[in-house]
Amino acid sequence: MTRVSDPTGLHRVLSPAGVLPQAAERLDTDPELGPDEVRIDVTRLNLDAASFRQLFEKHGGDGHAVRAEVLDIVRNRGKMHNPVTGSGGMLTGTVAEVGRDASVGLEVGDQVTTLVSLTLTPLVITDDLAGWDGLSEQVPCQGYAILFGRTIAAKIPTDLPTPLALAVMDVCGAPALTARVVARYVDRGVTPTVCVIGGAGKSGSLSLAAAAKAGAGRTIAVVPVQREVDLLADKGLADVVTLADARDPVALSAAVIDAGGPADVTVVCVDVPGCEGGAILSTAQGGTVIFFSMATSFTAAALGAEGLASDVTMLVGNGYVPGHADYAMQLLRDSEGVRRLFERRL
Amino acid sequence: MTRVSDPTGLHRVLSPAGVLPQAAERLDTDPELGPDEVRIDVTRLNLDAASFRQLFEKHGGDGHAVRAEVLDIVRNRGKMHNPVTGSGGMLTGTVAEVGRDASVGLEVGDQVTTLVSLTLTPLVITDDLAGWDGLSEQVPCQGYAILFGRTIAAKIPTDLPTPLALAVMDVCGAPALTARVVARYVDRGVTPTVCVIGGAGKSGSLSLAAAAKAGAGRTIAVVPVQREVDLLADKGLADVVTLADARDPVALSAAVIDAGGPADVTVVCVDVPGCEGGAILSTAQGGTVIFFSMATSFTAAALGAEGLASDVTMLVGNGYVPGHADYAMQLLRDSEGVRRLFERRL
Numbered sequence: 177m178t179r180v181s182d183p184t185g186l187h188r189v190l191s192p193a194g195v196l197p198q199a200a201e202r203l204d205t206d207p208e209l210g211p212d213e214v215r216i217d218v219t220r221l222n223l224d225a226a227s228f229r230q231l232f233e234k235h236g237g238d239g240h241a242v243r244a245e246v247l248d249i250v251r252n253r254g255k256m257h258n259p260v261t262g263s264g265g266m267l268t269g270t271v272a273e274v275g276r277d278a279s280v281g282l283e284v285g286d287q288v289t290t291l292v293s294l295t296l297t298p299l300v301i302t303d304d305l306a307g308w309d310g311l312s313e314q315v316p317c318q319g320y321a322i323l324f325g326r327t328i329a330a331k332i333p334t335d336l337p338t339p340l341a342l343a344v345m346d347v348c349g350a351p352a353l354t355a356r357v358v359a360r361y362v363d364r365g366v367t368p369t370v371c372v373i374g375g376a377g378k379s380g381s382l383s384l385a386a387a388a389k390a391g392a393g394r395t396i397a398v399v400p401v402q403r404e405v406d407l408l409a410d411k412g413l414a415d416v417v418t419l420a421d422a423r424d425p426v427a428l429s430a431a432v433i434d435a436g437g438p439a440d441v442t443v444v445c446v447d448v449p450g451c452e453g454g455a456i457l458s459t460a461q462g463g464t465v466i467f468f469s470m471a472t473s474f475t476a477a478a479l480g481a482e483g484l485a486s487d488v489t490m491l492v493g494n495g496y497v498p499g500h501a502d503y504a505m506q507l508l509r510d511s512e513g514v515r516r517l518f519e520r521r522l
Numbered sequence: 523m524t525r526v527s528d529p530t531g532l533h534r535v536l537s538p539a540g541v542l543p544q545a546a547e548r549l550d551t552d553p554e555l556g557p558d559e560v561r562i563d564v565t566r567l568n569l570d571a572a573s574f575r576q577l578f579e580k581h582g583g584d585g586h587a588v589r590a591e592v593l594d595i596v597r598n599r600g601k602m603h604n605p606v607t608g609s610g611g612m613l614t615g616t617v618a619e620v621g622r623d624a625s626v627g628l629e630v631g632d633q634v635t636t637l638v639s640l641t642l643t644p645l646v647i648t649d650d651l652a653g654w655d656g657l658s659e660q661v662p663c664q665g666y667a668i669l670f671g672r673t674i675a676a677k678i679p680t681d682l683p684t685p686l687a688l689a690v691m692d693v694c695g696a697p698a699l700t701a702r703v704v705a706r707y708v709d710r711g712v713t714p715t716v717c718v719i720g721g722a723g724k725s726g727s728l729s730l731a732a733a734a735k736a737g738a739g740r741t742i743a744v745v746p747v748q749r750e751v752d753l754l755a756d757k758g759l760a761d762v763v764t765l766a767d768a769r770d771p772v773a774l775s776a777a778v779i780d781a782g783g784p785a786d787v788t789v790v791c792v793d794v795p796g797c798e799g800g801a802i803l804s805t806a807q808g809g810t811v812i813f814f815s816m817a818t819s820f821t822a823a824a825l826g827a828e829g830l831a832s833d834v835t836m837l838v839g840n841g842y843v844p845g846h847a848d849y850a851m852q853l854l855r856d857s858e859g860v861r862r863l864f865e866r867r868l
Contacts, residue, residue, distance in 0.1 A: 184771075184803075186772060194769075194771075194773075195769070195771070195796065195799065196829070197829065198799065198825050198826045199796060199798075199799055199822060199826070261821070262821035262822065263821055263825065264825070292825075292828055292829045292831075293829055295821075295825050295829075296825070296829040326830060326831055327829070327831075328831045349828065423540075424540045424541075425530075425540075425541070426532065426540065427540075450541065450545060453541065453542040453544065457530075457542075467820070467838070470820075472820045473608065473820065474813070474816075474820040474823075474838060475607070475608035475609055475641075475816055476545060476608065477820075478816070478838050478840060478841060479610070479638075479639040479641050480542065480545070481838075481840040481841070481842060482637075482638055482639060482695065482840060482842045483530075483542070483544045483638045483641075483642040484530060484542075484672060484842075485638075485673075485674045485842050486840070487840070487842060487843060488840065489837065490837065490838035491836065491837060491838070492813070492820060492824050492827075492836035492837070492838060493824055494824060494827045494828060494832070494833070494834065495824060495825065495827070495828030496830075496831050496832060496833060498833055
C-alpha cells in the first residue's frame with residue numbers, strides 16, 4: 177500500500193490526463209491499493225439496461241458476440257464503460273482488502289454492491305465470463321474491482337436474495353429523487369399527478385411506489401406493450417396503467433391526458449432513445465420532468481422544451497441521493513407489487 | 523393556405539414518421555402555409571456556439587468548407603441542425619405572410635427573431651450564403667423559414683441594434699432560469715454563492731447579471747484565459763474572476779474554492795465538452811448545477827455526480843422561461859458591463 181491516492185480516483189486515470197475516472201478512456205487496474213482504496217472480489221456484474229440493449233441489438237442477439245465485446249471493453253478500458261451509450265452498470269462481490277485509511281465502513285469478507293457506475297470502477301475479469309451466456313443483464317463474473325475513497329458501496333441485506341438486492345440497488349437513485357421532487361410539491365400544498373414512463377420496469381415500479389409514499393395524487397404508469405399492462409394490473413402500483421409508445425410524442429401525450437394528465441411530475445424510466453419530446457408534451461406548464469434513462473439526449477431535452485415553449489423544469493437523474501439504497505430496499509420490502517415485479521425479472 | 527397544420531409542426535416532419543420537428547431527420551420546407559403558420563423572410567442566422575465551433579474545428583478554420591457544410595445540412599435536412607452537436611441556433615428576418623389562424627401576434631413587415639432552435643425550424647437558403655465568410659457565428663442570409671402555431675418569436679426592440687438584440691435573444695433562456703433558481707434560494711432565506719463557468723461569454727455574462735439582480739451573495743466568474751479575466755475586470759459583473767480550464771475538474775474546483783466557493787448554484791455556460799465533473803465538484807452538497815452548454819453529456823452528468831456521491835440537483839437548461847426575452851433585454855439595458863461585452867463580440 178504505497179500508492180498515493182485521491183478520493184475521486186484521479187490517480188487511476190491513465191488517459192486522457194486530468195479527467196475524472198468516469199470521463200476517462202482508460203483506468204489503471206493495478207491490484208495494489210492506495211491508502212483509502214478497497215479491493216472487491218467480484219462475483220457478479222449487473223449491466224446497465226441501455227448498455228445491454230445496445231450490445232444485444234448490435235450483435236443481433238448473439239450472446240457469444242455480446243460476451244466477447246464486454247470482455248474487449250473491460251480489457252481495453254480497465255472498466256465496463258460502453259462507448260456508445262456512455263453507461264455501465266454496477267457490481268457485487270466480497271471485500272478482499274481494505275486500505276489503512278479507507279473510511280467507507282467496510283470490512284474484509286463483507287458482501288457488498290457498488291452504488292456507483294461501472295464506468296468509473298477499475299475492473300479486471302479473470303474467468304472470461306465463462307458462466308455467462310451473453311443474453312441477460314446479470315453477468316456471473318470472477319475478477320476484482322477497486323473502490324476509491326469517495327466510492328460508495330452498500331452491504332447486501334441479509335433478508336433478501338443477493339440478485340434481488342442487486343437489482344434494487346442498481347436503480348435506487350430513481351425512487352429517492354422521485355420522492356424528493358414529489359415531497360416538494362406536497363410541501364407547497366400541491367398533490368401532484370405523477371406519470372412514470374416505463375412504469376413496469378425496475379426504476380419505474382420503484383418510482384411509482386416512491387411517488388405514492390411521498391404523497392402523490394393520481395399516479396399514471398405508461399408501458400409499451402399489453403403484456404406490461406397485464407403485469408401491472410394487479411400490483412396496486414398505479415391508479416391508471418396506459419399503453420403508449422414513449423417515442424411517439426403525440427400518442428404518449430394523448431394517452432397521459434386520457435389517463436388524467438398532464439402530469440405535474442413526469443419520470444422517464446425507459447431505456448430507448450427519443451422519449452424527450454413526448455415526456456415534455458405530457459407534462460403540465462410549471463411541471464417537472466426527471467430523466468433517469470441513460471438514453472436521454474441532453475440537446476433533445478433542452479431544445480425540445482424550448483421548441484414547444486414548455487415551461488418545465490428538467491432534472492438530470494442523479495444516481496446519488498443520501499440514503500437512497502436503504503430507502504429503495506424498504507420500498508421493496510413494503511410493496512408486495514414491486515417485489516413481485518422484481519422477482520419476475522430474475 | 524390549404525394545409526392542415528399542427529401547432530407543434532408535426533405536419534412538417536418528413537422522416538422519421540411521428541417524431542417532433544426537433545427530433546426529425548428532415549422537415550418539409552414547402553412555402554405554402556398551414557392556417558396557424560407564419561413565413562419569415564430570413565436576413566440572418568445566428569449559429570449556436572457549440573455547432574459553429576464543431577464545424578470550424580472540423581474544417582481547420584477553412585471558412586469555405588464551413589459554409590459548404592452549412593448549406594449541405596440545410597439542403598438535406600430542411601433545417602440547420604448540426605448532426606454532430608445536435609444544436610442549431612436562431613434566425614432573424616421580416617414577417618412575409620401570416621396564416622389566417624396564427625395567434626403569435628405578428629404582422630407582415632414585423633422585424634422578428636425566433637426564440638426556438640433552428641433544429642426545428644423549416645429553412646430554405648436562396649443566396650448560397652454568398653455574404654458569409656464562414657468564420658463567425660453570425661451568418662448574413664437570404665431565404666425563408668416557417669414558424670408553427672406554437673413557435674415563439676419576438677419583435678426586435680427598436681432601441682437596440684439588430685445584431686445586438688439577436689445575440690441577446692439567442693441566449694435569453696439562461697439568465698431567466700438562473701434568476702429563477704437563485705430566487706428560490708433567496709425565498710428560503712439563503713443568499714447563494716453563484717459560480718458561472720464561462721462568465722465572459724454571452725449566456726455567462728447575462729447569467730452573472732441575472733444572479734446578482736435575483737439576490738445572489740458572492741458571484742464567481744470562471745474564465746479559461748487571461749484575456750477574459752482582463753475583459754471582465756472592469757465590468758462589475760462578478761465579485762471574483764478566476765482563471766481555470768473547466769475541463770480539468772481538479773483545477774476548476776480548486777479555483778472555485780479559492781474564490782470563496784463551493785458554489786450553491788453553478789451555471790455552466792461554456793461550449794466545450796467535458797465540463798460536467800468539474801462543475802459538480804465545484805458545487806456544494808445540496809447545491810444546484812444548471813447546464814446551458816449544448817456540449818453537455820447527459821450520461822457524464824448523471825454518472826459523474828453519482829460517482830462522486832454528490833447530492834446536487836442538476837438542471838437541463840430549458841431555453842424557454844416565460845418572459846425570458848424581455849428579461850434578458852432589460853438586463854442588457856441596465857448593465858453597462860454586459861452591453862460592452864456583447865458589443866465587443868459583434
